[in-house]
Amino acid sequence: MFTFEDVESAEIDRRAAVYGPLADAVRELVDATIRSTAAEPEIRAAEAAIRAVTARLRRDQLPGSFGISYNSSGDSMPWGNAAIGLRNAIAPPLEIEPDPGGGYRCDVVLGAAYEGPPGHVHGGVCALVLDHIAGVAASDGVRATSTGTLTLRYRRGTPLGPLCARARAERTEGLKTFVTATLGDADGVTVEAEGIFVVPSWAR
């Protein structure tokens, strides 16, 4: 749910400085869990230590998912989001910014946790990145949108490592915004996307 919370923007910054490093540590752990070649007793000990930390974190917790909270300055905390969430270790997290050339861009490094074909980013993870940045371009900070259709064209494998995503809104017709987006590495585009984003019924 969208939750209004009457907190100062400075308090949001303070919380980001507490929870951000926690999630970063969990991201590193996710990577190590995939790549470790430690012996069985070490793995068992790691599991026990992690379960103990989780139990302590869970002593006080939200009843469900994080949702999005925001304050009266309009600052929002989409911190549970699977693509951009500061507190979500599944999210790289993407840091999307306006592109001086128009639209939006995002530089991101995708490591072992995002693998599909050996050495390459999972096609579905490419879709996650492209869906999110295309949605940002469709919204452009001014309108609520959700994905209507998304078409992805995989030109070649996307290598794990440093990547760049770009998206721009091509036109808006009534409730629909048409967006194009690309994902690529230093050698050029690997995946192209076209999306139609629509104003959700609750925002009409």
Place this chain on the structure above:
Amino acid sequence: MFTFEDVESAEIDRRAAVYGPLADAVRELVDATIRSTAAEPEIRAAEAAIRAVTARLRRDQLPGSFGISYNSSGDSMPWGNAAIGLRNAIAPPLEIEPDPGGGYRCDVVLGAAYEGPPGHVHGGVCALVLDHIAGVAASDGVRATSTGTLTLRYRRGTPLGPLCARARAERTEGLKTFVTATLGDADGVTVEAEGIFVVPSWAR
């Protein structure tokens, strides 16, 4: 990379019983990291404990991503995979099985870590699930394929919670296999997909 490793299938099972629970514990931690409302000292202590575990796991680790290893019986370990990887805490992991009615199906519960719009699965995560199961239907255990194009139609929001994905190969023409797939909840389909999967050049 694809790595051949001369291990018995029983040894693969033994490893799965060691690493699977570790990744499950990390999945729980990812969820708790998003939802915890513990006080700052508790969060800082959790971060320190996690960094210590990670350092121990990293003492011996693979130089890069997990890749896919397999043995002479053809049993494979796609354990780093972002959708199905037993050792990848980003993966739910999906457990895809043949559908008695034809094609493939997968029941999965997606929680707080997969959120996009409040209370709903991120559209890009829906794409990840659909891309993967559609790829399995295209391969059907007999041919190597990779995603050529994927078109997703979002009919309505996909609620967090128990979901079912289905996919089936409609036809094969030369190097291309045409697949349809759906994701849905108890009330029916939320996202439809059509994909064209192609035999990669290295497998021709």
